[in-house]
Amino acid sequence: MPHMTTALITGANRGLGRHFAAELLARGATVYAGAREPASIDLPGARPIALDVTDPDAVAAAAALAGDVDLLVNNAGISTGAQLLGDLEGVRAEMDVNFWGTLSMVRAFAPVLAANGGGKVVNVASALSWFAAPGAGAYAVSKAANWNMSNALRLELAGQGTQVTSVHLGLADTDMATAIQGPKTDPAVVARLTLDAVEAGDLEVVVDDWSAMVKASLAEDPRTFYDRFLTL
Ligand SMILES: NC(=O)c1ccc[n+]([C@@H]2O[C@H](COP(=O)([O-])OP(=O)(O)OC[C@H]3O[C@@H](n4cnc5c(N)ncnc54)[C@H](OP(=O)(O)O)[C@@H]3O)[C@@H](O)[C@H]2O)c1
Numbered sequence: 001m002p003h004m005t006t007a008l009i010t011g012a013n014r015g016l017g018r019h020f021a022a023e024l025l026a027r028g029a030t031v032y033a034g035a036r037e038p039a040s041i042d043l044p045g046a047r048p049i050a051l052d053v054t055d056p057d058a059v060a061a062a063a064a065l066a067g068d069v070d071l072l073v074n075n076a077g078i079s080t081g082a083q084l085l086g087d088l089e090g091v092r093a094e095m096d097v098n099f100w101g102t103l104s105m106v107r108a109f110a111p112v113l114a115a116n117g118g119g120k121v122v123n124v125a126s127a128l129s130w131f132a133a134p135g136a137g138a139y140a141v142s143k144a145a146n147w148n149m150s151n152a153l154r155l156e157l158a159g160q161g162t163q164v165t166s167v168h169l170g171l172a173d174t175d176m177a178t179a180i181q182g183p184k185t186d187p188a189v190v191a192r193l194t195l196d197a198v199e200a201g202d203l204e205v206v207v208d209d210w211s212a213m214v215k216a217s218l219a220e221d222p223r224t225f226y227d228r229f230l231t232l
Pocket residue numbers: 010011012013014015016017035036037051052053054074075076077078079097101124125126127169170171172173174175176177
């Protein structure tokens with residue numbers, strides 16, 4: 001990352017977001033660490049900022065406070081296990097954070113990024129942008145929306161020179177994945193790979209083999225992929 005980078009990371013108090021913040025600090029960036037509870041930010045050198053991405057007033061206040069940002073990392077996310085045919089409030093909650101919260105941040109920070117030379121947006125999506133798994137219906141839909149939002153925003157922000165990068169991973173070793181079995185990527189590695197890719201100008205980061213396999217499967221008959229779940 002160029003040493004002049006000034007970044008804001010949402011959900012920077014724990015998990016992947018904390019690793020983004022730590023890696024950016026190590027690379028010499030100025031870091032605004034967004035958190036619903038700013039007192040939970042424990043990284044020396046980070047500037048805590050109160051930020052619930054579902055609160056429009058908090059988002060606007062963050063954009064007013066952090067007017068020097070040229071890298072926005074939309075990392076905050078929830079995974080509740082809500083099913084599309086279950087409690088609708090759960091489905092809406094996933095969309096509120098993973099889709100609407102991310103869009104709200106980009107809308108608020110687009111003028112800030114423009115004023116700072118165009119800048120960069122990183123949206124943390126998922127391998128689940130490209131498939132649905134049992135028990136993760138609402139999350140998968142929200143992350144599919146997040147992915148194509150990045151594509152659309154890339155077009156809408158091209159005129160002001162803002163680079164938009166979408167990040168896709170299977171499992172990372174954070175609180176979100178505690179209850180899920182399977183190989184998990186070190187979140188420090190996710191942060192490092194992502195920031196290297198963003199610096200290189202990449203528009204998409206496919207972090208692991210699982211994400212690459214899922215993406216490739218989109219070119220196949222869906223039955224080839226979904227038979228593994230349908231026959232359970
Ligand atoms: N871990 C995985 O296996 C995995 C895989 C694919 C994609 N991802 C994505 O990676 C990103 C980071 O997830 P993680 O694994 O680090 O999860 P995590 O450990 O559960 O952390 C989630 C972070 O998001 C914050 N957050 C939740 N709702 C928020 C809101 N309304 N406003 C602001 N911040 C909010 C949390 O803050 P609080 O502490 O206040 O709750 C926390 O800092 C998410 O977008 C997730 O969907 C994770």
